[in-house]
Amino acid sequence: MKLRFLGTGGGRFTTITQKRMTGGFRIDGFAGKNFHIDPGPGALVRSHEFGLDPSDLDILFVSHAHTDHYNDAEILIEAITEGMTKKKGLVIGSRTVFEGYMRWGSCISKYHKSKPELLMLFRDQTINFDEFSIKGTKTSHGDPTGVGFQLNSNNLTISYTSDTGYFPDLHKYYKGTDILIASVLRPGKKSIKCHMSTNSFTDLVNEVKPKLAIMTHFGLKMIKSNPEQEAKNIEKQTDVPTLAASDGMSINIDDKNPSNFEVEYLKKIDK
Numbered sequence: 001m002k003l004r005f006l007g008t009g010g011g012r013f014t015t016i017t018q019k020r021m022t023g024g025f026r027i028d029g030f031a032g033k034n035f036h037i038d039p040g041p042g043a044l045v046r047s048h049e050f051g052l053d054p055s056d057l058d059i060l061f062v063s064h065a066h067t068d069h070y071n072d073a074e075i076l077i078e079a080i081t082e083g084m085t086k087k088k089g090l091v092i093g094s095r096t097v098f099e100g101y102m103r104w105g106s107c108i109s110k111y112h113k114s115k116p117e118l119l120m121l122f123r124d125q126t127i128n129f130d131e132f133s134i135k136g137t138k139t140s141h142g143d144p145t146g147v148g149f150q151l152n153s154n155n156l157t158i159s160y161t162s163d164t165g166y167f168p169d170l171h172k173y174y175k176g177t178d179i180l181i182a183s184v185l186r187p188g189k190k191s192i193k194c195h196m197s198t199n200s201f202t203d204l205v206n207e208v209k210p211k212l213a214i215m216t217h218f219g220l221k222m223i224k225s226n227p228e229q230e231a232k233n234i235e236k237q238t239d240v241p242t243l244a245a246s247d248g249m250s251i252n253i254d255d256k257n258p259s260n261f262e263v264e265y266l267k268k269i270d271k
Helices: 012-019 043-049 073-080 168-172 198-208 220-225 227-238
Strands: 004-005 025-030 035-039 059-062 090-093 116-119 126-128 131-140 147-152 157-160 181-185 212-216 242-244 249-253 261-265
Touching: 012 220, 043 059, 043 073, 059 073, 126 181, 126 249, 147 181, 147 261, 168 198, 181 198, 198 227, 220 227, 227 242
Parallel strands: 035 059, 059 090, 090 116, 157 181, 181 212, 212 242
Antiparallel strands: 004 025, 004 249, 025 035, 126 131, 131 147, 147 157, 249 261
C-alpha cells in the first residue's frame, strides 16, 4: 500500500501562490482499491507530472466545498470514466459537495455526477463494502457539513481529519487508527479558527496513539517555519513516528505492520 502526495499545501494563500502543490494525495492499493483524496488545484497535472495515471483510480473522496479540496474533482471524474463514456468509479463526499448547503457548494455538475456512483457520507455514518468500510468523522470547520474519514480493512486502518479545528472529542473518531493523516495548517501555537496547529495535532496524536502520524495541508506560516522540524518535535513529545509530507513524497506501508514504512520520492516525468 502506498501513500502518494501530489500536493501538501492548503489554505487560500498557499493555493494562490503555489508555494506548495495543492493536488491532494492518493492511497493506492488499500483493499485492492486506488483512492484520490481531496483533489485540489493541480491534481490532474501533478498526477501526470509524477507519472501516475488518473484513469486507474477507483474512488474519489472530496471532504468539503472549499476550492483547495475539490477544484480538480470533475476532470478526475472524466479520467475515471474514460472521458464520460463508461459508468465507472465511486465518488464519496459531503452534502455540500453534491447538493450544496446554504452558501457552500455544490462542487460537481449534474453532468459529472451522471457516470460514477455517488455516495454522500455523513458524520458517524459507517458504510461497508466487500473488502473495506468507511466511517465519516466529524470536523469543526467553515463548511458545516465537511467530513473526514476512517478507512478500515482486515489489516489496516487509515484516518484523515480533513480541515478541522481541534475539539475535545476529536480523538474519539480515530480510535484504533494505524495511520493518522491530518491537515495541520500552522506551526506551534499559531492556530486559527477551524484549523489545527502542530500543538493541537500533538494533543490528538497523544490521544489516538497511531502507529504513524502524517501532517499535510500546510499554510504559508507552516511552510516558512520548517514542517520537518515541527514533525520531529511532535515525535519527541508523543513517541509516535511523525512525518511532514512533502510534494512528491511516496510512503510504502507494510499492510500487516504499519510501523514498517519506507519513504521515497516520485520522479517527475518530462513530457
